[in-house]
Amino acid sequence: MNIGEIWAYRERPRTPGAPARRVEIVKIHPSRKKVARIRYLDGEDEDFAEWVPMVRLVAPWSEIEIILDDERRFQAVRAASEHAFETLEHSAAHYAAGGRARPGQVCPAAQCWPEIGVAGLARRAG
Structure with a gap:
């Protein structure tokens, strides 16, 4: 991330489907490195302009459409499999996938299974 680059900003960054706004990085805080x-x-x-x-x-x-597409696919997979949530099959699949999320917790696929990504999950489910 560099000054002058155009990025997608989300007020709620970990909420799939949350609106993304086009912003320019103006400055990176000199002493608080995680603020721009x-x-x-x-x-x-x-x-x-504001600090965030x-x-x-x-x-x-330039990558936001890829992310939004992945989120739409993940939501479709989730909706299609909602009936199986917290069943024995769900628990087995969760365990087999590494069980990185606690039971009952929604885990964004890209974080739980980064090696295949959300698009890979959608292809496997579809």
Whole structure:
């Protein structure tokens, strides 16, 4: 992440489907390395600048459609398999996949299974 780059900003970065805004990195805080000053490039806040936690900068803007597509696929897989949640089969699959999320916790697939990613899960489920 560098000054001048265009990134996707999310107020709630770990919420699949949350809106993403196009922002420019204006400055990285000199003493608080996980904080950046951003400038909104679109919408009613255009040209407004503020300091935000860098965790809210989810990806370079050029990659946001890939991420949104992965999230849509993951939501489709989740919806299609909702009937199996917390069944014996679900527990077995959870265990076989490494059980990285606690039971009952929704785990974004890209974090739980980074080696195959969300698109890989959607292909396996579809």
